[in-house]
Amino acid sequence: MSQKNDRAKEQILKMSGVNPLKCMRCGKCSGTCPSYDEMEYHPHQFVYMVETGEIDKLMQSPSIYKCLSCFACVDRCPRGVEPAKLVEAVRLTVIRQKGMNHMTADSIPALLDDDLPQQAIVSAMRKYSK
Amino acid sequence: MQEVTRDALLNKALELLKNGTVDRVLGYRVGEFSYDVTPAVFENEDALKKDFCWNSFCGANFSKYLISETAKTEKKLLVFLKPCDSYSFNQLLTEHRFDREKVYAVGVPCGGMLSGKDLREKVESVSDVSVNGDKVTVKTLFDGDLEFDFETLLSDRCKNCKSKKHVAYDELLGEDGEVLDSHRFDEVERLEQMTPDERFAFWQGELSRCIRCNACRDVCPACTCEKCVFDNPNSGVQNKAAADSFEEKMFHIIRAFHVAGRCTDCGECSRVCPQHIPLHLLNRKFIKDINSFYGDYQAGAEVGSRAPIVNYTTDDPEPSEAVERGHGNA
């Protein structure tokens, strides 16, 4: 097993309010995830890897920016585990570090097309930067 | 601070007597002084007109009288219920203690009641009392007229009123109020914060004054046993007098336990205690614990509810954790 990051694990559990031990490893989160194919680590792996403390791998993975926060995994989980909240907590752990913003205000103009709604930019800033 | 006047009550009573809705009226009768109010059953109009009283000293909870009064006769009885009385009313119905059919209940709003006992202790030789808005004028024999704020004379239990809302009535005079967000557990919490030694000292000080007059028991609308265990030689705990420092603790703990989950927190026990023992703090401790261990429960809020002490869930707290949580840190 790779190195464990117990401090980050504790922080993530607290931030997300998720108890990964409730998971029964059914895989429904990954069965329902619309962004599965874009992800390196999949929703069920987030649950499992947070539990085993393999937080660093998750933090370095682009997977954390692929989650749509669509909450399908949250609603459909038979055990009420809420994997999306773990993904969010890992992402926040990353972007709250100094200089770790995934998206900056400077990069926004490049994205703008005529129709892109405000909401997308605001949301993206929330999700990708601190 | 009477929201509904004596005349309104009297007229209602007369009307109900006249149209045959009721045959008798349970109400208050004024004694020698206006602050000396006693319960009475009026059998006819004349008696009502003569002695019926409704003022700021009508604090006593009447619901307990319904047991004996309804058992006496088939006649229908009118009772006036303040919001706090209505909880006891329901609780007694839950326990099948009287026949609802024999009672016509009229809800009366209450702006808080004064304590005659406190007044007499504050002011000597009171001859009359009148209330005007939030001022109370006290006539005395020797010191002339004194004026007080209504709030300062308000009886202790009314200061922490839990509800201005009636939970039972056939008819309501005036406007109904709301369940209040009272601070009634503050004092309990203060005691919980103390060290065990401080708490022991506090209760020893309070309970050692008990003279076992049984006034608390006799007035309590939840203490309606046909025969009290403390009067029953077969119970093994029969006792009359306080003989030592523990005897009365036993009495008060058991009494509080027997009314746990049934006590509506009407405060009558402390009101009548001649020794000023804050007995309601025992009952409130049980109420607070019940709320925090098993979820909020108000005895008498509805007829037929199942008190938490005769109920359970499979994941209730263990007694050991409960004691910790009882310290107010839950």
Place this chain on the structure above:
Amino acid sequence: MKVSYFPGCTLRTKAKELDFYARKCLEKLDVEPIEPDNWQCCGGVFVSAKDEIASKLSSVRALKSAKEAGMPLVTVCSACHNVIKQTNYCMQNDADFANKVNLYMAQDGGEFTPYNGETEVLHFLELLRDKVGFDKVKAAVVKPLTGRKIAAYYGCLLLRPNKVMAFDNPENPTIMEDFIRALGAEPVVYAMRNECCGGYVVTDDPESSAKKSAAVTENAMNAGADTVMTACPLCKYNLSKNGGAPVVYFTELMAEAFGLKEEQHVTEE
């Protein structure tokens, strides 16, 4: 009936028609929308971390002002609705969070009363269903959309998390279909109506969101729809870009059925 009406940032810029028609229709339904003073953007997306406080304050302020006005808070945009409703849920159920928020807000100055989630948060569709009634909506229709086959697109924001949103059956919702029926059109039920359009990820990975949106519109068209209806500007953006289906706001359709569309047009400022 008066309601506190939270338009949200996008309704002032790219989604003016969503707002414009919403107000027009409310007029016809005798509902007066009152915009809270100085409302701020809800933040666009709800951050689920328990320790994220500051970004939720604007929602709480809007909620608090609705409470003080004694009105339910009505939102039109799905994203605003999701953010505000989730924030409200936290205020009701997470005492620690509520306490921290109230401490922040106490610093706003002025007389302060704590807010603990008392306000009722309604999406515009809920307002129509639960307060106005679809029968009243139906009665207001003057040009029924007869013959139109409209596919309701719920997306994720209105439905999930269901524990919080309690909007409808999250897997088999009916509110939009009932609405479409009230307008005289035929609703088209399809499985992808509650799947995500790709959302804000369009800014980071447009390919990813394109895939999601295309799957939705394709499913709707294959089910026989001629129009896709939505409540969310971002959904509309994503779906319009990816797939042949015309995507319209539900308020626009309503205005059309109410006979309000020809009269007035939203003007670009």
Place this chain on the structure above:
Amino acid sequence: MKRIGVFVCHCGTNIAGTVDVKAVAEAMKHEPGVVFSTDYQYMCSQAGQEMIKAAVKEHRLDGIVVCSCSPRMHEATFRKTAAAAGLNSYMVEIANIREQCSWVHKEMPIGTEKAIILAKAAVAKVSLNAPLTPGESPVTKRALVIGGGIAGIQTALDIADAGFPVDIVETKPTIGGKMAQLDKTFPTLDCAACILTPKMVDVAQNEKIRIFSYSEVTDVKGFVGNFDVTIKRKARYVNETLCTGCGACTEKCPMKKVPNEFNLGMDNRHAVYIPFAQAVPKVATIDPNHCLMLKSGKCGLCSKVCGAGAIDYKAKDEFLEERYGAIVVATGFNPISMEKFDEFAYAQSKDVITSLELERLMNAAGPTGGTLLRPSDHQHPHTIVFVQCVGSRCEACAEKGKEYCSKICCMYTAKHAMLIRDKYPDTDVYVFYIDVRTPGKNFDEFYRRAVEEYGVHYIKGMVGKVTPENGVLKVQGSDLIDNRQLHIDADLVVLAAAIEPDKSARPLATMLTASMDTNDFFTEAHPKLRPVESPTAGVFLSGTCQGPKDIPETVSQAGAAASKVIGLLCKDKLLGNPCVAHSDEMMCNGCSTCEKVCPYGAITYEDKEFRMPDRTTKVRRVAKVNEAVCQGCGACTVACMSGAMDLKGFMNKQIMAEVDAICK
């Protein structure tokens, strides 16, 4: 004052090794009421018992204390001794000075001191003992079985076989239950109808068994040995005794489009119908919701064609009152609603079905005549996806689904997969599973055959979304072993819906005062040692009403319940436990608090007239304990604030006396 004798046992050196038994006997002589005290090597021996008997006679003893081993060992022995000596057997108390004294303490002085205190406590208690007589009640030698599925059928047959009359009450027009709807049974693959229908015929032909089909229990009064049960016989508008089951009425009935419950709505039946060919009783029933004659008074065709003259449009519900000695609950299960699981598109596509629906689709008597055709277009499905655990094993607080494992799904899915691959080898079958649970005889072997011999694709993972599109069911699911998301274009999706107790169980439990768990399964008297009895005496449990079960388990439980019933009905009289609660009506407030805590529903209330000292009478509500039902736990005694409720044999006074004796 009582005349008490104390008998201190040495138990060889077991007691005497650590306790000075002579000192104990000596000390007891000075206790109030003790008139005789002695010690002996083995009190439980013949000689010891004779010694007690002699002492009772000689010293005219009316109370006995034996200081010996645990009462759990020899209380019964010494009670018999007392009875043989002419004493009431409940005038005996045991001081446990072996297990709870000599065996746990090492030093003689300490052991002796404690033994004396324990003996004193026993003396204090026995001096307050009163003679107790167990109550007797007669036993009605007839049993009621509620539910006519395989559980109820088996129980009824076994009871009848022992010679007792049995009535079966079944809400449906026929007995047979869920098993009648099944196609084949695991792990042997024999046909359900082939093994069930002969049993149904046995029931019909058994003289001891009466079937009340199309009926329900509406009221239960009484207690073990004597339950008074009201049975509602719903109007079926066909005279059961006249109807020959010829089916002529059905053929002529113009109402042909009534969804057929037996085939789970996948085809239609007539308004007058016989649920299936082997129905028992094989009589027709008119569905009043669809019958033209009953709804509008126009038609009457069935009456015209009925040669037996069995049609009776004026029939009314009838109520029957019967008395039974024992009641067996066999109310069974249903699959849960799929309403909250529409990510699987059950409501959107006809081709997403539950496993029970698949049973009907594969059954030769089903809507497709046994050919597997998908419901939407009656085409043969080539790709079939099974989804396991739909609604089972959910989080406890989840609004949808159940917390428990439904137990039967793994096996029936293996069966389905195997049967399909066997009959249609061109079909691809995928099973998404969380775990495959096969704890049963030949179960895992069966599942392995599905994989190894029949090539069923088992995928460790779960389906997350089913999207119907252009006649195809696009299944999206996870494969956790391969760590990828699968997209399968399926023709048919089969959901293993969780099972839940039948809705009729909850009101029935209330009528029976039988307890239920949070999932509405009946609770057993003891989870390990009394699994087929309800805590309510005389009520027994059979089949899935107690928890998810497969057929072999159901049948064995049904037999076990029957044997318990037979054991009860064999008795002429029931002897109760005399240590039961008793309410002093003079002190009872009638407040119903005791009733609320009684786990057995043993407490009822009555209005009783009391003569008052002033010669007036007063009517008061007072509690009454049914001694045949009370099990003597004492919960009521503490709930009772007036102390009116007390427990015989463990009275407040007695326990208080023990406390005093110990603390003195």
Place this chain on the structure above:
Amino acid sequence: MQVNEYKPLIVAFCCNWCSYAGADLAGNNRLNYPADVKIIRVPCSCRVNPMFILRAFQRGADGVILCGCHPGDCHYTSGNYYTRRRMALLFSMLDYLGIEKERTRVEWVSAAEGAKFAATMNDFVETVAALGENKRLEDLRCKK
């Protein structure tokens, strides 16, 4: 080491079906615990009236312990659930009155847990012994 002369008086109420049998099993296995513990047999822990506990204290007990079947295993299905609520409330009240909470305890001991019974009693006696004599609840009048 100082010899502690003080011997606490402990009253243990044990339900007939689980804990009393557990105590017997402790005996069968010769597991020692102090003789200060005196057991009173009751049919179910729910038979124990708060009055019994107060009476014990009043008459000089230093500690009172209640033992019953584990929740969910009650012979009478629900008796110990009522016990749990009643004792939680009673103990909290005693604590509120300033009586040391260590003097009262509820333990669930099954018929198989002889070792647990002995360990529980050892621990409880030790705890109560450390507190010393029960001055607060003792009735001196009855002690003479």
